[in-house]
Amino acid sequence: MRLLIEHRTTFRFPEPQPRLIQMLRVTPQNNHDQTVVAWRIDVDRDVRMREDCDGWGNAVTMLYVDGPLDGIEIAVSGEVVTSESGGVLHGVRERFPPTLFLRDTTATARDPAIALWAGEVARGADRLADLHRLNAALGERIAIDPHRAGVELAAGEAWQQERATAGEIAQLFVAAARSLGTPARYVSGYGLIGGERAPQPHGWAEAHVDGIGWIGFDPVTRLSPQDRHVRVAVALDAAGAAPIAGSRLGPAVEVLTIDASAA
Amino acid sequence: MPMRQAFDEIMGAGEGGPPRAELAALSRWIETTPADELRRRQQAAEATFRQLGITFAVYGESDAAERIIPFDIVPRVFLPGEWARLSEGLVQRVEAINAFLHDIYGERRILAEGVLPADLVLGNPQFRPEIAGMRPPHDIWAHICGIDLVRTGPDDFFVLEDNARTPSGVSYMLENREAMLRLCPELFRRFRVAAVDSYPDRLLETMKSVAPHGVSQPVCVLLTPGHYNSAYYEHSFLADSMGIELVEGADLVVDDDIVWMRTIAGRVKVDVIYRRIDDDFLDPLVFRPDSALGVPGLIAAYAAGNVAILNAPGNGIADDKAIYSYMPEIVRFYSGGDAKLPNVETWRCREPQALAYTLDHLDELVVKLVDGSGGYGMLVGPTASKAEIEAFRAALIAEPHRYIAQPTLALSTVPTMADQGLAPRHVDFRPFVLSGRRGVQVVPGGLTRVALKEGSLVVNSSQGGGTKDSFVLMDDQPGAAQQMRTDVMTQTLGAMTQETRS
Numbered sequence: 234m235r236l237l238i239e240h241r242t243t244f245r246f247p248e249p250q251p252r253l254i255q256m257l258r259v260t261p262q263n264n265h266d267q268t269v270v271a272w273r274i275d276v277d278r279d280v281r282m283r284e285d286c287d288g289w290g291n292a293v294t295m296l297y298v299d300g301p302l303d304g305i306e307i308a309v310s311g312e313v314v315t316s317e318s319g320g321v322l323h324g325v326r327e328r329f330p331p332t333l334f335l336r337d338t339t340a341t342a343r344d345p346a347i348a349l350w351a352g353e354v355a356r357g358a359d360r361l362a363d364l365h366r367l368n369a370a371l372g373e374r375i376a377i378d379p380h381r382a383g384v385e386l387a388a389g390e391a392w393q394q395e396r397a398t399a400g401e402i403a404q405l406f407v408a409a410a411r412s413l414g415t416p417a418r419y420v421s422g423y424g425l426i427g428g429e430r431a432p433q434p435h436g437w438a439e440a441h442v443d444g445i446g447w448i449g450f451d452p453v454t455r456l457s458p459q460d461r462h463v464r465v466a467v468a469l470d471a472a473g474a475a476p477i478a479g480s481r482l483g484p485a486v487e488v489l490t491i492d493a494s495a496a
Numbered sequence: 497m498p499m500r501q502a503f504d505e506i507m508g509a510g511e512g513g514p515p516r517a518e519l520a521a522l523s524r525w526i527e528t529t530p531a532d533e534l535r536r537r538q539q540a541a542e543a544t545f546r547q548l549g550i551t552f553a554v555y556g557e558s559d560a561a562e563r564i565i566p567f568d569i570v571p572r573v574f575l576p577g578e579w580a581r582l583s584e585g586l587v588q589r590v591e592a593i594n595a596f597l598h599d600i601y602g603e604r605r606i607l608a609e610g611v612l613p614a615d616l617v618l619g620n621p622q623f624r625p626e627i628a629g630m631r632p633p634h635d636i637w638a639h640i641c642g643i644d645l646v647r648t649g650p651d652d653f654f655v656l657e658d659n660a661r662t663p664s665g666v667s668y669m670l671e672n673r674e675a676m677l678r679l680c681p682e683l684f685r686r687f688r689v690a691a692v693d694s695y696p697d698r699l700l701e702t703m704k705s706v707a708p709h710g711v712s713q714p715v716c717v718l719l720t721p722g723h724y725n726s727a728y729y730e731h732s733f734l735a736d737s738m739g740i741e742l743v744e745g746a747d748l749v750v751d752d753d754i755v756w757m758r759t760i761a762g763r764v765k766v767d768v769i770y771r772r773i774d775d776d777f778l779d780p781l782v783f784r785p786d787s788a789l790g791v792p793g794l795i796a797a798y799a800a801g802n803v804a805i806l807n808a809p810g811n812g813i814a815d816d817k818a819i820y821s822y823m824p825e826i827v828r829f830y831s832g833g834d835a836k837l838p839n840v841e842t843w844r845c846r847e848p849q850a851l852a853y854t855l856d857h858l859d860e861l862v863v864k865l866v867d868g869s870g871g872y873g874m875l876v877g878p879t880a881s882k883a884e885i886e887a888f889r890a891a892l893i894a895e896p897h898r899y900i901a902q903p904t905l906a907l908s909t910v911p912t913m914a915d916q917g918l919a920p921r922h923v924d925f926r927p928f929v930l931s932g933r934r935g936v937q938v939v940p941g942g943l944t945r946v947a948l949k950e951g952s953l954v955v956n957s958s959q960g961g962g963t964k965d966s967f968v969l970m971d972d973q974p975g976a977a978q979q980m981r982t983d984v985m986t987q988t989l990g991a992m993t994q995e996t997r998s
Contacts, residue, residue, distance in 0.1 A: 252749065252751075254750060254751075254781070254792045254793045256781045256782075256793075256796065281751070281752045283752065283753045283796065283800065285753075285796060285799055285800060286629065286799070287626065287782075287799075288624070288625045288626040288627050288628040288629060288630065289625060289626075289628075290629070293796070295753060295793065295796045297750075297751050297752055297793075328625075328628055328629065329618065329625060329628070330607075330614060330618060332614060332615055332618050332619065333618040333619070333625060335615075335619060336618075336619055336621075469625075472785065473626070478781045478782075478785070479781075
């Protein structure tokens with residue numbers, strides 16, 4: 234499938250910022266089922282950009298902006314051709330053995346309630362089938378919160394509130410899968426989901442099954458990603474794969490608005 | 497209460513027996529100097545430390561009063577041969593630590609070959625995937641190491657713990673020596689003691705030597721979390737002695753993957769950072785986002801090869817207590833030979849047999865949290881109460897992987913000033929090892945910590961330990977006396993500089 238992505242993130246600062254540094258993870262990389270045809274990042278200011286790579290192997294763009302600055306708009310646009318792989322990842326150079334992804338983080342901390350539930354949903358005979366069951370059951374149990382975006386709640390909090398963003402549910406999946414002893418990680422990227430006309434920023438999960446490899450799971454669609462997901466970054470949790478990590482150097486509060494227009 | 501007669505480093509093995517022949521002169525000095533005089537000198541030294549502000553805060557204590565670490569006037573002495581053997585072992589160990597870090601954040605050969613269980617590294621919070629694949633300039637990771645040693649006999653040294661992150665205590669090595677030079681000058685006339693006051697120069701030399709490629713006049717800074725930190729005195733002391741800027745996170749900015757220091761005269765490019773803040777706080781974009789102590793973008797500058805960070809981020813995996821028990825294997829894997837400095841025998845409670853042994857021998861063993869430090873989260877079996885032992889038993893059964901156990905060693909003693917006069921007290925030792933582009937060097941001296949309570953084996957300053965000066969004696973050579981006098985001169989000059997400054 235040919236996916237056209239156009240996505241803008243706008244920051245408005247109530248008080249002018251003397252400087253701004255941001256770390257962007259917004260650039261997808263090629264794999265067997267994802268070919269980046271064109272990709273660009275545009276910023277409405279004079280900026281210095283540096284392309285790099287983080288410890289996970291994700292492409293990183295460092296953005297350095299001089300102030301005074303009352304706002305900034307970062308526009309990402311590109312074209313990606315995807316193919317269907319049944320959710321199984323092929324052609325990605327892995328930096329770490331899967332067992333690394335059994336590690337907990339604050340946002341995906343071990344939680345007895347989640348572990349108990351995951352144990353009940355899983356039947357234990359077939360790991361892959363269990364993960365699919367977990368994925369579908371999570372999507373059913375946790376409602377999408379239409380009023381929020383991004384990832385604020387840790388897995389345990391999202392579990393209690395039973396309302397969460399896509400990314401928060403993905404973190405829940407990660408915590409649940411790890412509680413079963415399955416390596417799992419968070420994926421950030423873009424997804425063309427539901428009735429939208431263009432891919433939106435999205436978060437889902439990947440779990441590792443011996444003999445198969447890394448497999449994507451999206452609790453929002455209750456399926457594995459098909460050809461409507463563009464994979465950008467992975468990490469142990471959403472914060473590690475965050476599309477934008479920023480540092481305010483002034484006293485102001487960031488106001489983040491995201492606008493994705495139709496391609 | 498030691499279970500066996502401990503080896504006394506000055507008085508030798510037996511109670512009332514003759515002192516060690518090489519140190520007979522020191523034992524005479526101890527015997528002939530009146531106790532009151534020794535006490536007076538000790539108090540004079542402590543008064544100076546208090547005035548200088550060499551204090552530390554005890555974590556977990558509500559009264560915010562800062563304390564000085566008690567100082568003991570009787571030095572601990574290493575003979576030339578002892579020191580030479582010790583140094584060889586330290587160099588070998590630190591080279592292995594560097595090789596291990598290089599490997600574990602790169603190819604991970606040691607895991608592929610099954611020398612270490614992979615999950616011990618990959619599942620360890622001290623292994624930082626965020627910096628995997630990044631390489632420090634010149635591939636040197638553990639620039640400043642403090643290797644904690646204990647001794648049980650004339651040539652029996654054991655490594656108790658490696659410190660490859662931000663080991664502290666070097667200011668005590670330097671200040672204790674200054675105090676000894678001032679208060680006991682006669683000792684330096686009698687013994688040829690290797691000077692330690694070159695440490696700041698050696699450290700600066702090490703920093704400069706690891707500057708990024710192509711930098712000829714590197715700008716070095718010391719990054720401190722600020723004056724609330726318990727080791728702030730040391731940070732300011734070292735920066736001052738090296739003649740480099742002492743900075744906090746807010747003094748540095750990263751632009752275009754380059755680190756800059758704000759100064760009155762404008763921005764100055766920074767090439768080498770001796771950081772005394774933990775990885776977690778180093779860069780809020782990569783580690784803890786709520787850190788106000790660090791420098792946003794620092795890891796990007798590091799990844800780009802534009803700055804050297806001492807010690808390198810991610811080093812915690814090398815001095816983790818769970819990894820420690822594999823150090824003999826690690827040393828063998830990278831050096832091809834057996835470790836010259838042995839570990840203390842260690843039971844890894846994550847292994848069922850070791851756990852069973854530990855639970856059966858709790859009253860004899862020292863049990864430690866793998867991620868604890870400073871003497872916290874530790875059981876000393878022989879001196880623990882029944883209740884303490886039972887509490888540890890429950891904790892061990894609940895989370896065995898978090899603990900290791902070691903035998904209670906008969907740590908060596910050194911005569912120490914106590915209420916009733918001089919008495920043997922247990923000591924440990926932290927030498928400082930510097931790794932630069934020109935190799936690994938051991939500073940001839942270090943920090944001797946002494947457990948001031950009779951029979952106590954816990955030397956941590958947070959648990960009532962004190963410090964002593966550590967003399968490394970030099971080989972006697974023809975004309976040694978003359979040589980010695982020059983040394984005293986240099987050292988005294990060093991002391992004068994110090995006094996002028998304060």
